[in-house]
Amino acid sequence: xxYPAMLVNGTHYRTVWLEGQVVKMINQPLIxxxxxxxxxxxxxxxAVAISTMIIRGAGAIGAAAGxxxxxxxxxxxxxxxxxxxxxxxxxxxxxxPTAQNLFYALERVxxxxxxxxxxxxxxxxxxxxxxxxxxxxxASCKRIGELGEALIKDGFRILTHCNAGWLAFxxxxxxxxxxxxxxxxxxxxFVWVDETRPRCQGARLTAWELLEEGVDNAVIADNASGxxxxxxxxxxxxxxSDRIAANGDVANKIGTYEKAVLAxxxxxxxxxxxxxxxxxxNCPTGESIPIEERGEEEVLGIFGRDENNEVRRxxxxxxxxxxxxxxxxxxxxxxxxxIITEKGIIKPGELRxxxxxxx
Amino acid sequence: xxYPAMLVNGTHYRTVWLEGQVVKMINQPLIxxxxxxxxxxxxxxxAVAISTMIIRGAGAIGAAAGxxxxxxxxxxxxxxxxxxxxxxxxxxxxxxPTAQNLFYALERVxxxxxxxxxxxxxxxxxxxxxxxxxxxxxASCKRIGELGEALIKDGFRILTHCNAGWLAFxxxxxxxxxxxxxxxxxxxxFVWVDETRPRCQGARLTAWELLEEGVDNAVIADNASGxxxxxxxxxxxxxxSDRIAANGDVANKIGTYEKAVLAxxxxxxxxxxxxxxxxxxNCPTGESIPIEERGEEEVLGIFGRDENNEVRRxxxxxxxxxxxxxxxxxxxxxxxxxIITEKGIIKPGELRxxxxxxx
Numbered sequence: 001x002x003y004p005a006m007l008v009n010g011t012h013y014r015t016v017w018l019e020g021q022v023v024k025m026i027n028q029p030l031i032x033x034x035x036x037x038x039x040x041x042x043x044x045x046x047a048v049a050i051s052t053m054i055i056r057g058a059g060a061i062g063a064a065a066g067x068x069x070x071x072x073x074x075x076x077x078x079x080x081x082x083x084x085x086x087x088x089x090x091x092x093x094x095x096x097p098t099a100q101n102l103f104y105a106l107e108r109v110x111x112x113x114x115x116x117x118x119x120x121x122x123x124x125x126x127x128x129x130x131x132x133x134x135x136x137x138x139a140s141c142k143r144i145g146e147l148g149e150a151l152i153k154d155g156f157r158i159l160t161h162c163n164a165g166w167l168a169f170x171x172x173x174x175x176x177x178x179x180x181x182x183x184x185x186x187x188x189x190f191v192w193v194d195e196t197r198p199r200c201q202g203a204r205l206t207a208w209e210l211l212e213e214g215v216d217n218a219v220i221a222d223n224a225s226g227x228x229x230x231x232x233x234x235x236x237x238x239x240x241s242d243r244i245a246a247n248g249d250v251a252n253k254i255g256t257y258e259k260a261v262l263a264x265x266x267x268x269x270x271x272x273x274x275x276x277x278x279x280x281x282n283c284p285t286g287e288s289i290p291i292e293e294r295g296e297e298e299v300l301g302i303f304g305r306d307e308n309n310e311v312r313r314x315x316x317x318x319x320x321x322x323x324x325x326x327x328x329x330x331x332x333x334x335x336x337x338x339i340i341t342e343k344g345i346i347k348p349g350e351l352r353x354x355x356x357x358x359x
Numbered sequence: 360x361x362y363p364a365m366l367v368n369g370t371h372y373r374t375v376w377l378e379g380q381v382v383k384m385i386n387q388p389l390i391x392x393x394x395x396x397x398x399x400x401x402x403x404x405x406a407v408a409i410s411t412m413i414i415r416g417a418g419a420i421g422a423a424a425g426x427x428x429x430x431x432x433x434x435x436x437x438x439x440x441x442x443x444x445x446x447x448x449x450x451x452x453x454x455x456p457t458a459q460n461l462f463y464a465l466e467r468v469x470x471x472x473x474x475x476x477x478x479x480x481x482x483x484x485x486x487x488x489x490x491x492x493x494x495x496x497x498a499s500c501k502r503i504g505e506l507g508e509a510l511i512k513d514g515f516r517i518l519t520h521c522n523a524g525w526l527a528f529x530x531x532x533x534x535x536x537x538x539x540x541x542x543x544x545x546x547x548x549f550v551w552v553d554e555t556r557p558r559c560q561g562a563r564l565t566a567w568e569l570l571e572e573g574v575d576n577a578v579i580a581d582n583a584s585g586x587x588x589x590x591x592x593x594x595x596x597x598x599x600s601d602r603i604a605a606n607g608d609v610a611n612k613i614g615t616y617e618k619a620v621l622a623x624x625x626x627x628x629x630x631x632x633x634x635x636x637x638x639x640x641n642c643p644t645g646e647s648i649p650i651e652e653r654g655e656e657e658v659l660g661i662f663g664r665d666e667n668n669e670v671r672r673x674x675x676x677x678x679x680x681x682x683x684x685x686x687x688x689x690x691x692x693x694x695x696x697x698i699i700t701e702k703g704i705i706k707p708g709e710l711r712x713x714x715x716x717x718x
Binding site for chain 1: 554556557562563566567570576577578579580581582583584585586587612616617621624658660661662663664665666671672673674677678679680681682683684685688
């Protein structure tokens with residue numbers, strides 16, 4: 001039986017799916033203040049949804065990109081099929097530079113389309129491949145939960161950064177999946193939730209997931225995680241990843257590097273949880289991973305719910321203030337205790353060696 | 360000539376001062392959205408202004424506490440003078456547990472009152488002592504700027520956390536004072552401003568000070584400072600302090616410990632700037648410094664200016680979310696390159712040795 005990670009108001013949702021020619025997804029910027037399904041009527045709307053982060057998170061971006069390219073095949077005119085799909089490939093590819101799962105899914109769906117003998121079969125193959133990617137993502141994340149749970153002892157206090165829960169994937173999640181497994185196995189587990197400025201994916205999304213699932217947790221300012229590590233109140237750290245280089249360097253949400261350095265300084269195990277689709281075998285080290293810099297308005301302001309339940313942005317800084325907004329950073333392999341994949345827990349330095357088993 | 364650190368709309372302000380029996384202060388939670396002077400009509404209102412952080416920052420809290428006790432002496436009835444002042448001492452003492460300057464100023468003003476032969480002279484002595492503390496704070500901070508400037512090379516990119524600018528003291532500031540000195544000496548200097556969640560003193564106050572003074576800067580999420588350190592774009596870190604233990608351990612705004620660990624990991628000099636009034640000689644190590652935990656609403660929400668220029672709080676997290684909110688952390692002496700005081704730059708491990716020169 002497929003056991004969904006989480007129900008929303010009694011109904012099981014995946015973060016993204018295809019219905020006919022429409023890509024549907026949970027509108028993530030609205031969470032936790034509202035729960036709405038965002039409709040992308042064509043592949044261009046799907047690309048915009050990825051770039052504006054209506055959908056975000058490694059696996060969820062990948063699945064959306066795969067569906068987007070399948071959607072392009074469904075839209076493409078018979079007499080201009082290949083050029084249309086090629087153009088769509090580029091459009092979707094250029095949405096987020098750091099996310100490996102995006103390129104992984106695009107390549108797979110594109111290959112499925114290219115190997116087809118007619119537009120008709122290409123459409124079916126594209127859709128099938130996109131569905132397979134989404135299904136594999138959900139299954140891999142479930143397995144990551146089972147494998148990662150072995151690391152969690154009863155009573156553990158786990159720190160996580162950003163959101164690598166089920167909202168960041170198709171289902172289950174990566175970093176939070178072991179927590180869900182542990183909870184359902186009856187272990188007592190507590191999660192320190194880094195707020196994760198500037199977009200607050202921890203405070204908004206991870207806190208919401210954990211609250212819905214009944215996992216004991218506390219949101220903290222990103223500044224406070226080192227404090228609790230130093231006090232001995234963090235037993236392990238688990239984060240997700242947007243791209244893993246072949247040498248085990250890991251790109252993830254900005255601030256992950258800080259947490260990794262602090263974990264090492266305080267002798268706390270630091271794990272990265274990610275499906276193998278996040279590994280970029282063509283990327284030798286973290287130096288080669290492009291880091292997306294986003295708009296400064298994300299730092300200058302913040303979205304939230306006001307006293308009248310209206311969701312609005314407020315600005316924190318003086319008018320005229322400049323900001324810098326790198327969305328990711330790279331954590332060198334040396335800070336990482338292990339990478340929890342669906343195929344096993346791998347030491348980052350042994351990733352290359354494990355390649356043949358993992359790939 | 361007394362050269363004020365900064366003018367506001369063409370007028371020089373100190374952060375706090377006494378006029379007759381009224382303690383006046385810049386209302387800091389309103390900055391940068393509004394500039395208003397908050398009036399405390401009696402010592403109880405001054406105590407509330409300290410505990411609710413209408414005034415905050417090491418030296419500013421100290422000066423306000425000193426003025427508050429002087430104000431109590433001015434208010435105290437002749438027939439119950441000593442008991443009234445003693446009661447006020449306790450009220451003001453219990454506002455903020457971590458801030459050493461608060462205890463320092465209270466003790467000095469209290470001694471000046473106690474050594475007086477009559478309520479009449481006690482009132483005058485109390486006011487004089489409070490004024491002396493404020494003047495010394497401004498002079499010490501100016502000197503910290505001159506001494507600290509020697510560490511700043513032309514073109515330096517300096518990271519700071521929280522606000523230890525002039526708003527945190529009576530004038531000039533501690534961590535930012537060397538930056539002002541460098542700027543006025545014609546050096547090119549750039550400041551990385553940590554946002555400093557949860558109360559955003561960096562994004563609100565430091566950014567405002569630097570903008571007013573014309574110092575080039577960029578606000579970053581607290582998560583991004585490690586990224587820029589690792590990239591080699593930070594030449595030094597300067598922060599303030601709320602209390603320094605005799606062994607050189609330093610309490611400062613939550614997140615300071617993280618920045619210190621990251622600076623050490625990346626071989627970046629990490630300086631603490633503070634007047635000697637911040638040193639607690641009775642406190643052997645950082646372990647003995649009480650860490651204030653503030654209300655969780657500071658983490659769950661944020662204040663800012665909305666599209667209609669209204670300052671309002673928005674909530675980021677789902678309803679029912681719990682948060683933890685330690686306001687300070689302790690950075691062990693081993694991470695600190697030097698402490699910039701008005702009496703010289705001291706290695707934290709040599710603080711005890713320097714005590715006789717410094718005290």
